[in-house]
Amino acid sequence: MLKSVPHHVAHHFEDADQEFDAAKIGMWLFLAQELLFFSALFVGYGVFRFLHPEMFLHASKLLSWKMGLVNTMVLITSSFTMVLAVWMTQMNRVRESIRLLWATAGLAMVFMVIKYFEYSSKIHHGYLPGSWFSAADAYEHLHLFFTCYFLITGLHGIHVLIGVGLILWLIRKSKQGLLHKDYYTPLEMVGLYWHLVDIVWIFVFPLLYLVG
Amino acid sequence: MASSHHIVPVKALIGTFIALLGLTAVTVLVTFIDLGPALNLVLALLIAGIKASLVLFVFMALRWDSGYNVLIVLSSFLFIALFAVFVIADFAFRDSIDPIEKQTFGLESPVKPLSEAHPYNAH
Amino acid sequence: MVHSASSSVNFFKASSGWRSWLFTLDHKRIGIMYLVSIIIAFGLGGLFAMALRLELLSPSPILFSAKEYNQLFTLHGAIMTFLFIIPSIPAALGNFLLPIMIGAKDFAFPKLNLASLHIYILGSFFLLASLFVGGVDTGWTFYTPYSVETDTSTVMTTLGVFILGFSSILTGINFIVTVHKMRVPGLTWMRLPLLIWALYSTAVIQVLATPVLAITLMLLIVERVFGVGIFDPALGGDPVLFQHFFWFYSHPAVYIMILPAMGVISEIVTTFCKKNIFGYKIMAASSISIAVIGFLVWGHHMFTSQSPLASAIFSFLTFFVSIPSGIKLFNWVATMYRGNIDLKTPFLYFLAFLFLFFIGGITGVVLGALSLNVHLHDTYFVVAHFHYVMVGGTTIAFLGGIHYWWPKITGRMYSETWARVACGLIFLGFNMVFLVQFFMGSKGMPRRYYTYLDQFQPMHAFSTSGTWVLGLGFILVVFYLIDSLLNGEQAPANPWGGLTLEWRAASPPVLENFDTPQQVTHDPYDYENGSIPHA
16 A cells, blocks of 8 residues: 655645645636637638638548547547546555556557558658748648647647656655645546546647548 | 635446547537538637536536636636637628628728638639 | 844844845835836837937947948847846836735745846846847847847847746745735725736736747757757758747737736726726736736737638737727726826826827737738837837836835835926937838838938937937936935825825835734725725
8 A cells, every 4th residue: 555645735825725725716716827828720720721621621521530639539548547547546446546557658659650651651752841841742831730739739738748748746745645635636637637628639730630 | 705625426437438428529520511601600619618517517526616716717718708709700702791881882992801802822 | 034123123224244135035115126126127228229220320330330220220129129128017117016005024935036037137247248249230120040040149038038038037926925815805806906916917918928039048048059950941941930929928018018017007097087997807806807808919010921721710810909908998997087186206107107008009900901911021010009008007017106106115205397397208208219110111111220321310300309309308307216216205104185094004114014903894995984004
């Protein structure tokens, strides 16, 4: 059994509840900020899709919806393992929680590996926008779709990688016995972040891979 | 304000997980039925919206959380919607009032529709 | 983290050495470091302003080439906006005062607070570094397509602003959480001082709007470095899209700049009239509604570039945002009625604010009218309008706030006589610079021009001469405030007879703000029932 280390409330708080609630409001505000951060990319997508509807229809077919589907499943499953990891810690089953965290990080890496194969195939076909863009049979302004594709999935991918880093940090903290049923704020906060990454992908999948 | 240490029942978590996978399958299937691009898009966004709400309210436990946190999330989605609607509406109506102004007042708008200003842009 | 047993030491003396400042978690020290940074930024931005006004003394070249002139006004705008006005009241005064005014020991997240200061410093290095690698000449708005084509260092500058954005977001998150969770017993929402309401509304905008600026500037950098074509019509993109993205942040950002100023003004007017604010609830509600409506009017910066329908809608919505501002103005005037007015320096700044913000606000309504805007768009009328709001409103309120809380922050009094003289000079100089610009603008003088028709020269020369009076006023402020630090007499805990919580603390406050736990039993400005601390 892992030994639990009691948590000390920071000096400027009255009690642990106040500390926890503060952390939670702060996290939700941060997530709202993240949503707005992504929003401009989606609005840009909307504008370009409005301006070039046929091109988007065509371009979407150049992406592999199967890969997108697999990645969606992977990410949803990782969200599920994450929420279970929180639940296990709430039940004070820290060892199971650590295993679930490893599973979450593993699934995230599977997501990134699939992403890597997707990216390299797109780059190979000359779909990388800017001076690299060389798709010969391209629809007019095809690069705009791929600009949206690379920017949105790229920014999302960075968030996934940051998430993996945070999950590894949680595993370390859990092993040290710092997270247990009386104190699991970092775990819950990273969980919220990880679900947000999932939510963004839930919108990315139909908008990029399943246009028509 | 009540402290928000709520433990979500595991059954709800499993149910949500299955629902998310199911809805993902539905999104893919719907794409193969051609309802016209507009309706397909609306349907895709609707399903994505339901999935996102499931994640928000169950996985992220917003259903049991304080009203203020719900307000934060709702207002950010609201502002994103306003952002998108106004910007896309601007692009949609670039050339719509010009004819009225021309007919009624003989005025020319200083704004040219994108396709007119940049003829190479039109397909 | 320092757990000080003897908390009754004042925070200046609690520890020493540069590390104790640069890595402090004390919100008061962080506030003071912000204050010093933004005053340096203000000095720098002011110098650029003096230089570019000097160039405009005559239509023919004097000191600078046209390109250098473009760089001057760009840097003036970028520095004043991103390094001075946006962080001025929230990050400097707000950081110092917000926890004290709600009776807390510190912010909810002291480390985040320190991080936001460090990010601010990092961002300003990037922004200022662009000075040495070719400057930037796009105007502070970085409009495409020019910002993509120019040979100056747009990337360095926008990267700086991108970084500064995160500082602003972190401050905002901290403010909201702190107001929610850290209030002392008895301090209900309807008993919050109006400065706190204003800072809270500001924080909402900071959190919800700033990320859009960050992503917009990132897109601009991507566009410039990789040429992906999102803002380039030749490649199927659209430059007006950039304007939409930019103003979706930057219009609400205007309220980031003015809302805290309105809060400061409410504090000053009640204390120096010894009277409850007129219409407390509507004052609080108007702050929140300005923040919300402020998100719906960004298109009024684009009347000449977007679709006529969008312009009509945005013009209509713009009038709504003037309602809560108007309510505030009336309520300040009504607060003075039958008040026990004490004409100290902060109150003089309040009067200056009232006058200048009225002009700035009412010309804003003029510009919000679509038909007039098309005529006045991009003229000196617009320049004069936003300077009346940003300088006449925010900077004057910032100065008023500095004078009001100076004894609390430093524990020293300043020379009342010199402060009044400086206030007069600043008021006079400011009006000399900008009042004529309304006339020039309505006669068609375009903004950002290096040269102009001869008929404008007398007015340009008069405007330039005003900058010298204004500059003298600011220098005077610096002098007597430094003198106050060195030779000023010890300030009492409550020199003005204020009723809000910060006047219960010592001057300067002790390490964790109060020696004893505080409790609130009355409304913030209830001079009839509340007892004035240390009176």
